[in-house]
Each structure stands twice: as structure tokens, then as C-alpha cells.
Amino acid sequence: MPADRKPRASVWSRPRPRQREHLTREQIVAAAIELLDAEGIEALSMRKLGTRLDAAATSLYRHVANKDELIELVVDDVYGEVQIPAAADRTEWRAAVTHIATDLRTMTLRHPWIAPELGQVGLVHIGPNAMRMAAGLLAQFEAAGFPPDEKDRAAGTLTAYVVGIATSEAAYLSLIARSGRTEQEWVAGLRPAFDEASQQHPRLREGSSARQDVHPQQIRDGDFAYGLERVLDGLTARLGA
Template identity: 50%
Template sequence: MAAKGQPYPSVWARPERRRREQPALSREQIVAEALAILDAEGLEALSMRKLGTRLNAGATSMYSHVTNKDELIELVLDEVYGEIRIPLPEGPDGWREAARSSAHAVRAAVLRHPWMASVLGDIALASLGPNVLRMSEDMLTLFETSGFTPEHAGTAMNTLIAFVMGGTLSEAAWLAGLARSDQDEEQWMARMMPAAEAAVLPYPRVRRQFDALKETGSEQSRGSEFDLGLDVLLDGLALLRTPAAG
């Protein structure tokens, strides 16, 4: 909910509070500790009270930067987006490799922080932060300097991000579930295998997919499917380039 005088419910839209004196904590300290809790224990473990205890800070120091948990999550999400680097294409035909590197950078950031799967459904949490806006600007630059019109550059960026997030958030949710169960993928697969093998017996096409997964392993299979889907997507995006771009 937006604070009084705030046009939009976002930490980035809220006027910065005037401080009579230097607060004991910086925003960077708060965000770093919140990110550490999220990575180690998941979204459910994060609370303003727990964060204050970890930082040995009182409410005044905390709330001079964030008013609630939603604002805190906004700040941490933007910190994660700051890990992502979008390369410029090398030469007129380098857009494809640059786009591929960008997709892998976004995927890697989400998988490093699997708790993101629980919050990225709320677009307001990640739309106004400086790092996500910088990432968007860099990705539009990638496409616009590679023969895409501004309109098609926007389409290409949105399509690429939708593809990456669509698959990767499912991966992240899977990894977060594994972490809560205190099992790794091999342990989980070993426990699930007898029941799964019996369940897929009447379905020959599903069974072939399942047998292939057993051969390659879950992690390798996810990576291969991502790469194949990305190739197909980039083939389609190539059709949006202007004829002069080749």
C-alpha cells in the first residue's frame, strides 16, 4: 500500500526521508544482510524483526530506509539485477551471441537466488529499480545497434526475458523446494524413481522422456533444454531484423 503522498506503491517512488542525523545503518548494509538471509534460508525466514536482530539495529535505523518487507524485497531484487551484465554485440552479426550471453546471465542470477521464484510474479517489485532499468536500457541497446527497429527491439527484449523467466522460475522453485527438503537432486531422484517409473508405464511417449532424463540427469537436462529453446527463440527473433542488417 502506498504511503501518504506516494503516487505508486514502490520504494523507488517514495520521496526520500529527510534525516536530521546520519543513521546508524546504511541502505547497503540492510540490503546485503537481507540478501544473505534470503539466500541461506528462503523468503519465509525474512522478517523486519529478524533482520534488525541480525544487524543489531533498532527500528529507527531500519525504518529510515524501508517502511515494510515489500520495500525491502524491492531493494534486494534490484541488488540481484545489479549482478547481470548485458554485453554489446561484437560486429554486425554478434547480436545473437550477445543475446545468448544475456539470457544465460539472467538465468544464472535467478538460480543463484532461487527465492526469487516466490516474488517475481509481482511486476511492481522489480519495475522501477535503477539496476533493472539499466539492464533494460543495455538490452535495448544490444538489439537497436544490431538492426532491430526500436519497436522490434522492445519486442525482442520482452520475448527473451519472458522465455528466460518462464523456464528459470520453475527451476528456481524446484531448487528452493530441494533446499527446504535438505536433499540434493540425486537423493530426491533416487527416492522418487520407483514411483515415477510405475506411473509412466502406460504412457510410452512420457516414458521415453523420463528415460532420457534418467540418462542425462536433471541438472544437465534443464541446461540442454534451455539452450535448445534459446536457439529456437533467437532464430525467430532474427526475422525481426531489418534486411540491411543481414
């Protein structure tokens, strides 16, 4: 990091300001999530959010110092949607981890604007909900029998798979949403061009034709589940190593 640049402070690293007005941090976060879900992260600004809350932007700055802090808050609030089951045992850990992974993907697709925030290398989320999820995931791998020097890596491997595939899905679904078409309409519209382009590639045609009549969401769900099972197969093999 250049000498003239200081690390960006986190909203979680300073005391919460004393409540001095009717507007609360929770109201700000809820309105920001509504705006992000409706218009995407590019549309988020303190001024626009203030208009949505019928409040001056200066009122918002009493709760958050800048847009970066606001994003920290909304990201952590959305993390709270991921359900963390109680730590399982050596026979049930895969089911518990699958539940967490599936919830994390579902959350990302419900709020596609969050995908780039989750995918930023080196960005550590230290809000209470993010920490709860991370700790809960570690507890599952610990219960499975992973040694201390491997449970962090196992959790990181799983999270990288889920965030990676969910980020790609979120970008794909956002593109379709901007087109004004459904996913089925989008895929059907691409079919003629794909069929023509794959004339000389029978392997591609064979795989595509086999799933031609399956709903695209069902294909995505199946592909995610297949990849998740293979990741867990590899991690399970480590327990017997």
C-alpha cells in the same frame, strides 16, 4: 484500482535520507539478501533483520519505509549481478543476448526467493541495476537491426522466457532443498513411480530412459539452452521478414 487505494510508492521515487548513524542502506540490503538466501522471503521481517544487524527496527525505518521498499532494494541489488556486455553488431548480437539471458537465469537460481518478484505481472522494476539491464538488452536488439516498434517486444519476449523457466526451476530446487536431499537423490527417488506410471505411455518412457544417466542439472541446462536458441531463432526470423 479502487478509488480508496493509492498506488504504492517506490523507494526510488523519493530522496535518499541523510546518513545520521553508522548503519547504512548498503549494510541493510546485504544483510537482507543473506537472510533471504538462507531462509526465504517468508522469513524476512524488519524485526528479524534488525536482530541480524544488532540494531533496533526503528533504525531500519530511517532507511526504508516498510518491507516493500526493502524488497525493492534487495531485488535491484541482485539485478546488479547480471553482466551486460557492450552492444554488439548484427553478427554478434545473439551471443550477447545469450550471455545476458544465461546470467539472468543464473542469478534467479542463486537467489530463488527473487523468482516471484520477477514474475509478478505489471510490476516494474525501476532501480538503477534493473534499468541498466533493460537498457542493455534493448541495445542488443537495436544493434541486431530490430525496428523501434519491435525491439521492446523482442526484449520482452526473451525476458518472459528466461523468467518463466527460471521461476519454475527455482520453485523445483527450493522444494528439493527443503527435503534435505540432493537433486540426483530426488530424481532417483521418483524414478520407480514414474516407470510404473508410464507403463502405458511408451513415448514418455523413451524420452526419460534416454536421459536416465545424465545429471539432472545438465538436463536443465540443456533444456534452457534449447528453448533459448529456439526463441532467438524466431526473433532472428523477424529480422529477415
